[in-house]
Amino acid sequence: MTTFLQVLIGGAVFAAAYSLIGIGYNLAYSTFRVINFAQGQLYMLGAMVYVTALQARLPVVVAVLGGLLVAGVAGVAVERVAITPILSHGFKHGTIQASLLATVAAGIVIENAARLIWGTNQRHAEPLFGSVVIQAGSVAIGADQLTAIGGALLGMLATWLLLQRTSIGLQIRAIASNPLGASLQGVRNGLVISFSFFLSGVLGGLAGILLSALGSASVSVGLQLSILGLIAAMLGTLGNMRRLIPAAYVVGVLQTAFSTYFSTRFGDDLALVVVLCGLVVSGLWVRRARGGRTVSLAQQSAV
């Protein structure tokens, strides 16, 4: 029972990261109909900058801000180099597949560039709160774990406020619902889209900072986070912010459970396979619910 509760808490920490990364996917998908698969690399950048700054004895605030800024700028760079120019350049398969390929490539560029800077070694971060552990009955929660969960919730709340209560948020939502209409109403689409990628980068970087404070960071963590964050976003339906958090939690708990109860070596892979199978099954189920054949497809665009 204790182990199980511990798994539920450990899952929440991962879920914090996946939902922050998932917001990035959802923003890119709903504003631009693209997949930004470099999300996990932005996480990595945030983590590496933060850890390096701490190791250089810079104040925590500087380290955090530095990590967020670098990740945000990298997010804009991905958009400016790998997404916008390619979409305006007629790839046969439409925007989603083109952006998937281009951002996979962009992610590899980031990872390899980072490897040239930082090397391949893991870097350990000083825990912010040392080894403070909060004991609740038989269950132990590290203060840094709580910080990670709380920080992620704060990040999500801030994003929600930004999207719902500010002018730039309104502009992002306007582009999401109708890009042409938005630009005709005076929204500067290019700038707003770049801003939304900056925001995705900052959120990815935040996830990286929060989780690296729990242990270590290395330049090779990006790909896995890209995949898991994307799967969380897909499980919650791409573009749907409300269902993202429970979906991310499912992925996080499954991952923790598999590596706790089964081999640690393939735990992550097995969890991934289970979630992917769930995705396939839910895909099948959705289609059947709508009449078992191509009807849903046609209703979207034949009319």
Add this chain to the structure above:
Amino acid sequence: MSRLMTTLRSSSSFQRRTVGLALVGVALAALAFAQPFNNYQASILTWIGVEVVVLLGFNLLFGTTGQMAFSHIFFVALGAYVSAILMLKANQPLVVAGAIAVVAGAAISAVFGFLLLRLRAFYLAVASLILPLFIPALATVGGPLTGGLSGLTGVPIPFDSHSIYLGTVAVIAVVCYWGTSNLLSGAIGRAWASIREDEIAAQALGIDVYRQKISAYVLSSGMATLGGVLYGPIFGFISPTSFGLNTMLPIVMASVVGGMTWAIGAVVGSFVLVYLPELLDPFVDIAPLIYAVLLLAALRFMPDGIVGGVRHLLAWAKPVIRSRTGKIALLQEREAPVATIGPQPVALARARTSSSQASLTVKDVDLHYGGLHVLQNVSVDLCPGEVRGLIGPNGAGKTTLFNVISGFAMPDSGSIHLGHEDLIALPPSARAHRGIARTFQATHIFEEMTVLENVLVGMHVHLRPRLFPLAIQLPAVRRKESAARTRARQLLAWVGLGDLADQPAKGLPFGSLKRLEIARALAVEPDFLLLDEPAGGLHPTEVATLEHIIASISASGIGVLLVEHNVPFVMRVCGKILVLDHGRAIAEGTAAEIARSPAVIEAYLGQAHPVAV
């Protein structure tokens, strides 16, 4: 020599390809047997041959059908492992081991294709990650059989000769290339490309999208398995690290950089795939970086890859003038100029037995979208040769009724019969096979294809292509194809697009697109044709042409259901007219009767005095 050239020039592209590839195959085999290479060089060249097979398979699924599945590398691994195990542990020769592996790969891919291909394009890309992620775990579970994470060594090379093996692989690669090119240039290649371009139009033309995707997936995975079988003996060593997502990326890169919609692109891609790491040897640490930059650059500057780039360059250097003027001038002399229709082709409707006399009966169809009652108890009875108008204000449910009849929308209740056959449970493609064709309000044209190919996709129902006969180009297949091409040109000439047949459909003016869609729907040889606003956005002279076209269609015995906002036009061409408003049929009758109906005047025309007909 000059006679040979003349013969070659007058022969079909299939004959040229066959002769050319036979020569290439013989030359490669001879070169290999002459043993000019050392073992290392031979291995590298063999590897290129293997990658040609792997990439041909990937391109036909990704490039042509537009389905990106990362499971490709799993089937390469499957082929390599199954054949290596059979050779090492059961002492089977490569031929037997390879055959078993390929059959197993095809069977497994059929199962996974059945599940995965229900997912839309992008979800497929992510869900197909399952299989490659399994590889390390499977290799570990396999224990001594699969050699765990350290893999298997000592995979034997046939005849113990790298040169003979190179020659064999070269011949296999050439045969695969030949078969794939035959497929891609034939009816199945067109059907797959139509799925990539526009699944809805493909279904409306009778292509069973799901089944075609599965067959593309199985063929693609089968070729990946074959590639894996051939890969093992080259270096005699396989391990899970040779087949992970990290090896899938270079394959995708090579596919895009080479040119993923052409078979020759796979050849170019495999040279890039194998030689690039050789060239990059001093920079092996940043090889993935270079792959990624290349992929980005290709996506940005050469979305059609090297082959596409070269083709653009050739087209630019040798403009249409030289290659086509002669032909175009000739065609124009013989055929009617654009926008006036030519002589009627042999027959618009297919010669059919008693069933062609059947009528299309839609009875009491009811449909809700959420709380919106889109169709309420609508009934239509369409007879052969009749032109029935369907009018009503925007949102009256006209297009929805079309979707119900053509199978794109499922009504909550009601029935649709063709003669005595109940159509309600049939998907759109099956209804096209039964003889119901349609056009779309916003045109659904396959833009990356030529005008002629668009119409040829409509012939799919009659060509009924099968993989194997098409891949080896049986004489019967070639006869049917050439007859289909003749008929497609006749149809195009008839709607006034004869001289544009070989032009890309992209960039055609709107009026021509509308006529192209009609020609494509007629290629199905339907008994009933549903035209969704064919006159919308047309110039008055084009409308006159259209009137003529519709008159000829109905004269040939095809029943036409016509949705149109151009009321005078509808009143001229239609015998009876059905008026819908808010999903209900409010009037039905001749033009004069409709014009007098108070309900119509109130609902549709919105004014209190009758309209002049």
